Amino acid sequence: MSRAKGDYAEERAYAYLLEKGFMVVERNFSSRFGEIDIIATKGGVLHFVEVKSALDYELAIQNITKSKLSKLIKTGDVYLKKNALHNTDYMHDAIIVTPLEIWHLENITI
Incomplete structure (x- = not known):
C-alpha cells in the first residue's frame, strides 16, 4: 500500500476515534x-x-500478524515507561478501514 493510502486510512481512523469520544494523545x-x-x-x-x-x-485483518502485534505491545510498553504511566489501564486495538466501513477491534491479543 502506498504511503498516501496509509495516511488516508489513518486520517479516517483518527476522525472515527474523535467521533466516538476518544481523545487522541x-x-x-x-x-x-x-x-x-x-x-x-x-x-x-x-x-x-x-x-x-x-x-x-x-x-486488512490478515495484515495484523503475530509479529506486528508483538511490535505494538513492545512499543506500547516503551510509551508507558517513557511517560511514567505505571498504573494506567491500557489495551491494544486495531482499526480496520475499508472504502465503505470502519471496524474498531478493542483489546486484540496474540
Missing part, C-alpha cells in the same frame, strides 16, 4: 521496536491503536 509514536499509529484515551483507558486498510475486511 499522540500519533505515529516510534520506538526501536516499531510504531504505534494512534494513541488515544477514553474512560481512563489508554488505547494503542494499529490502523490497517485494504479493499475488504479480510485482506
Whole structure:
C-alpha cells in the first residue's frame, strides 16, 4: 500500500476515534521496536491503536500478524515507561478501514 493510502486510512481512523469520544494523545509514536499509529484515551483507558486498510475486511485483518502485534505491545510498553504511566489501564486495538466501513477491534491479543 502506498504511503498516501496509509495516511488516508489513518486520517479516517483518527476522525472515527474523535467521533466516538476518544481523545487522541499522540500519533505515529516510534520506538526501536516499531510504531504505534494512534494513541488515544477514553474512560481512563489508554488505547494503542494499529490502523490497517485494504479493499475488504479480510485482506486488512490478515495484515495484523503475530509479529506486528508483538511490535505494538513492545512499543506500547516503551510509551508507558517513557511517560511514567505505571498504573494506567491500557489495551491494544486495531482499526480496520475499508472504502465503505470502519471496524474498531478493542483489546486484540496474540
